[in-house]
Amino acid sequence: MSFSLRRIRSLVRKEFMQIIRDPSSIAIAIVQPMFLLFIFGYGISLDASHVPVACVTESNGLEAREFLRGLYQSQYFDPRTYGSMAEAEQAMIHGDVMAILWLKSDFERQVATHNGRIEAIVNGVDANTARLVQGYLIGNWWQWLARHAGAVGLKLEPRIWFNAEVRSRNYLLPGIIAVIMTLTGTLLTAMVVAREWERGTMEALLSTPVTIGEVIIGKVIPYFILGMAGMGLSVMTARWLFQVPLVGSHWLLLVVSCVYMLAALGMGLFISSFARNQFIAGQLAIITTYLPAFMLSGFIFDIHSMPTVIQWLTHIIPARYFVTILQTLFLAGDVYGIVVKNAIFMSLLGAFFMLLVARNSRKRLD
């Protein structure tokens, strides 16, 4: 297969003119990522703060008040006082509070003999939030014990690296960018090639001296540029609007993003090689790339926690590697051990899709 630079150049020019005339691909590359970034960026958060907690204190002693003071000062809790356990339980059933804290009337006496008991009930329906609330309560309890004269021996010293404020947005947004870029890259090529088939212009193109390789290159170049513009905009939005730190280097981010964009465009071309109309191509792009990228890439649900079979499945999802790289680049920096390994897998998958495209398209020429 020989490539003519002149033909590719004119194909690229034709594609750019089409992009300008029919702004639907600009909508896919620029408007859609921004729309999704806003929705996900503001809508997805795992930081529970100001959790409403019912406090039932039958004791009014110093120790009880001291314990509650910790809750009132914490940004994690929004303590509300209830007169009895029955009232507090009603509030929990109606969803007004997430947890109940119960200090019984003989609390002071028990504490004096190191025999106290603080009871808490959390609403376990939202298990993740319940666990976080449980953790906050335990944290508050440790602090109370530490303030308590001459008490606890063992002192737990947690050091949280890379995300000291423990802000979930800091790791969710890089993952969201990966998910969005998966959809954007795939849709761009899948829809555009399907459109050519739909309108019959693909046949017209193929009857010219242009080779299929040149057609593919002529599609990839302009949409690569468009997709990268969307990527750049997303990174800037994450950086400036959502205040996510970017610890790693910009050039490394640029390199891996280019690799990933090629892989995503390849998936789109692959889809378009058997879906010849835009409707089916769009549906396939959403079902086969966007949904898996959302659920199985580890951007929100940790891959470690999935059953083994599903963990294997995640290996064939390119977004998985990009999510890992982006989370590391944004929060931990240029950890080559991670970036290189994942970039290799990502490019292998990308090359695999491109190869399939070349094979499928050749057949079509017969």
Add this chain to the structure above:
Amino acid sequence: MLTHIIALIIKEFLAILRDRKARITLIGPPIAQLIIFGYAATFDLKDVPYAVYDEDHSLASRELLARFEGAKAFRRVAVIQREDAVRGLIDTQQALLVLHVPQQFQSRLVTAKSAPFQVIIDGRNSNTAMLALNYVNEITAGFSADMARRSGIAGPAAELVVRSWYNPNLESRWFIVPGIVGLLTMVVTLMVTALSIAREREAGTFDQLLVTPMNPFEILVGKTVPGLVIGLFEGSIIVLLTVFWFDVPLRGSVFALYVGLLLFSLSVIGVGLMISAISATQQQGLLGAFLFMVPAVTLSGFATPIANMPEIIQIFTLLNPFRYFLVVVRKVFLEGAGVELLTSQYMCMAAIGVVTLFAAAMMFRRRMY
């Protein structure tokens, strides 16, 4: 008039189910999604890789670390001897946390001095980090109390006992899987309705429908019933799988669940028909469905709680029918709720349903002239 509507309903069912491929896409992908998402969508920790850095080599340090080995949430991947090995392990994600017992841990512990126990955690995924830290906290607290009791020094002034209602083991699957009932019902119902008018418009049969003696409300009913039946059918299959495959307890009244499912389906159908009425092609219908679905799923509390969102977005979620259905399905499944606890959710969904269905009918009518 009734015969008109019935004829239209039969015709709609045929249009949707005639094609074998279409029948398969209505059943296959949703069930595959339920199975995969049901297993993948979990916030629970399992086999968290950790490394041990023990400088004390004492009885106490060994006992403390042994407790981590026994825990199902953790899996030891390395034992290190030097401080500078920590960075490599955490950076490359071989270990999520490193447990560091400094020298003199035991001697400080038995003399009731403050004995530090350091935990270094990879915070890249802050949620996982927080949950792992909670486990560490629990194990450490248990160890601390036992040590105090055994060596005769005063234990903690008070212990903290946390119980959990409705979901005693705090399994996040119990939270996510009932939500999928709503998610997939919404996806299927929306697909069926959002494309229905657009498909007719593409084929040119919608104009034919409009010149028949049927009025817009009859057309509306004819278009609504098939979506409703398919939505309820699909929802029922997923409810059965949730109970019998995923073993999520269904504690409340099935009637209350179905009232919710009915009202939810109606409100989604209203949205779907509105999208369909304004789209000229199926492709636009699909785009409209996608544009509705992404915010509807994200801003519903399906995966992450509404309470964590910014104030303004929280107000915006009040327009989202999925938000209300999620409350219904979770309260019925896990909290054992009946109809009386859910009236406000029902009212909100009914209101959204009435408004959207009425708006859709108006949109058909305008298209007539």
